[in-house]
Amino acid sequence: MSGLRGQTVAGVLMGAGRLAWRTTPNGRPRGVFCGIGVCHDCLLTVNGLADVRACQRQAADGDVISTKDPA
Ligand code: FES
Structure with missing residues (x-):
């Protein structure tokens, strides 16, 4: 994937149309929720x-x- 200089990893993923990249234990998709580092919904490696x-x-x-667990 490519992005703009200075973009966050979440910004690059979302710019590519990827809105979720993990799931909760009960299978609900998660990506960006707060966007400010508080909720930890956007965790990845x-x-x-x-x-x-x-x-x-x-x-x-x-x-x-x-x-x-890719969503
Ligand atoms: S979306 Fe990254 S911590 Fe909330």
Whole structure:
């Protein structure tokens, strides 16, 4: 995926049409909710570092993004 310089990981994902990237234990989709780093709904793994808030992490060239359970 590509994005604009300075975009967050969440911004890049949403810009590509991906609105959810994990699920709750009961299967509900989650992506960005608050967008300000409070709710932790947007957690994913960036370059092997787990539980990164996508709305707070600036995307960088070559970032490897993954989730535990793709929504
Ligand atoms: S959307 Fe709430 S912490 Fe990222």
